[in-house]
Amino acid sequence: MGFVLLMIGGILDNPPDILLFLGRFHPVVVHLPIGFLIMAILIQMAARWPKYKPLAIYTPIAWFMGAVSAVVAVIFGYFLSLSGDYDEDTLFYHQWAGIAVMFLSFGCYYINKKWNNSLSVPKWILVFLIGFLLMFTGHLGGNLTHGSTYLLQYAPNPVRNMAGLPSKMEPRKKVAVLDSADVFLDLVLPMMQSKCVSCHNEGKKKGGLMLTSYETMMLGGESDNTIVPGDALKSELVRRITLPMEHDDFMPSEGKLPLTDQEVVLIKWWIKMGAPSSGFVTQLDTEKSLSSLVSNYLGLDKNNLFNNKIPPPDRAVVDSLINRGFVINPLMKDNYFLDANYSLSEYTLKASDIDVLLGLKEHLVWLNLGNSKVKDGYLEKIGLLHNLVKLDLKGNEITDAGLKSLSQLENLESLNLYGTKVSKGILELVPKLTRLKTIYLWQTQVTKTDIIQLKKENPGLTIIYERE
Ligand code: HEC
Incomplete structure (x- = not known):
């Protein structure tokens, strides 16, 4: 049976979907023989007592x-x-080891049925061979799905070295200041x-x-324009990550977690800057157009x-404000930061x-002046509450x-302008508020x-906006 199908393999260059569909069940189905065969081995051993x-x-x-x-x-x-997605060498060994397990198991069944207790030594050799091949096949199967470095990725270095792998790389230290952020490594x-x-x-x-x-990124893939240094739009990689998500070519495929808007902006920028292998963000970004995005990221x-x-x-001062209609609250236990709220006051x-x-x-640090008849003129002083x-x-x-x-409020993270008369002026204000997260x-x-422009220029910003 297996052989017949193997022969079809040569003939089928474009395997029909139904076969690929069934193929995806292999990782599930494969647990059945693993379970039965381990059970068979254990019974075989236990029955000696x-x-x-x-x-x-x-x-x-x-065994059957x-x-x-x-x-x-x-x-x-x-x-x-048939999908052709797998490393050929590993696949070769995995496939034939699996086929061997299959035939040897039939052999074991036959021996047990025919000769029950005789033939002892060859039988035990066979049993252990199946046990070994089972593990070997499973291991290669794991390598095929997860990559050959998966199993020992987190192993202690002596174990990795024994398996011929280099010691683990020291993880790169988390960047603490923008000046030390590297465009490629970080x-x-x-x-x-x-x-x-x-x-x-x-x-x-x-x-x-x-x-x-x-190095491998720059080698590229099947297309000859995977990454075109200096030209983001000609780069296949950029095309893939900017397509609509439901497009067949969209990356990452199979509904895996996509890159965020920020990440897409950063990749495009990196390619535009010539896709360097390293370099400080702050030195490459001479116009400082990305510093707030990168710090945020x-x-x-x-x-x-x-x-x-x-x-x-x-x-x-606190008492005077309370008398004037403010509600003043401490914001945290072990510090003296305050929250002042006038929005509920009955005074003007x-x-x-x-x-x-x-x-x-x-x-x-928090100030609520909602619906309080604030006039433009007041903002001059509010702007001093740095x-x-x-x-x-x-x-x-x-x-x-x-x-x-x-524009001097350099710590501002949230600004609520709902129901005010502001318009285009926000396009100038927002870039100055480098910590702003929500508007x-x-x-x-x-x-x-304006909103579209604001979004484009400030990809990290959450904009709450809706219009009837
Ligand atoms: C779930 C698996 C999967 C993930 C995750 C994935 N890809 Fe792919 N990728 C594929 C497959 C399969 C192909 C080949 C089929 C095709 O061309 O669409 C491919 C092809 C590509 C190609 C085309 C290669 C060339 O040079 O022609 C690029 C570029 C690419 N992927 C980039 C990415 C990027 C960037 C990410 C991460 C954001 C990513 N992929 C994540 C499965 C994946």
Whole structure:
């Protein structure tokens, strides 16, 4: 049976889908012979003890089930191999070792049935040979699916060295400051490692492409333009990662976790810069157009404001603000950062209230002035509250004229402008707020076109925007 199918293999250059479909069941089906055959071996051994002697009547049936399920596994395995996705050498040994297991198991069944207790030595040789081949086949099967480096990837170095593998590479230290970030080692390579190498490695070179190192990446794959240094748009790799996700050529295929927008921007930029094998981001990015994106991507923009210890606030200032209608709350237990909220006040906010706020310049990190009749003129002073991380200005009659004053808020991560009169001015403001992560622009005069531009220029930013 196996042979007949093997012969078809030569004939079938384009295997029909149904065979490929069945082939995908091989990894499941293959557990049946493994289970039955291990059971057969164990029964065979146990039955040598007088206590377990009665088990001996089950040996032939265990071998028979093992052998028959091996036939099914071999057939499905053969279908799977038709996809041509596997390393040929490993496949050759895996296939023939599997076929050998199948025939030897039938042999073992036959021996057990015919000669029960005689023929002892050859029988035991056969049993152990099957046991060994079973492990060998399974191991090669694992290599085929996961790549030959999979099993020992995390093994201790002595074990790796014994197997002829080099010692593990020291993992690259996490970048602590933007200046030390390397374009390939800290950006491109880790992306490939987490999202692409499972299919593009030594063992499984899909599309002829290996994405495990700089050299192999640049060798490219089946197309001769996998990566065209200096020209992102001509690079097949860029085409693949920017296609619509449902396109057949989209990478990563098979619904694997895709690259994020940020990652796509970074890869395109790397190729545009000539796809160098290394180089500091800050030196390549002379216009500093990407520094905030890269810091955000590498998690370097975590606000370290909160590591500063600040003195307790002036009690008189806090009391005065409370009397003026503010709700003031401490933000954390062991520090004096404060949250000030005016949005629930029944008074009307006055310019003098803002002057008092400035007395807590170091302490205020959250400020909610939602629906408080804030005027453009007030923003000039609010812009001086340089420790603000979150600023809520929703529902106020403020415009682009006022926005300008906010550009000094270097710690700002969240800015709520919902229901204000701001418009194009945000396009100028946002790039200056380097830590900004979220901006609310719903029901403002910002147009859809502005939003598209904002998104394009600030891929790391979350924009909350919707229009009836
Ligand atoms: C689930 C497996 C899988 C993953 C994960 C995967 N690929 Fe692929 N890739 C394939 C297969 C299969 C092919 C060959 C078939 C084809 O051309 O579409 C291929 C082909 C390619 C090619 C074409 C090679 C050439 O030079 O013509 C490129 C480029 C590529 N992949 C890039 C990537 C990138 C980048 C990632 C990570 C974002 C990735 N792949 C992740 C399976 C995968």
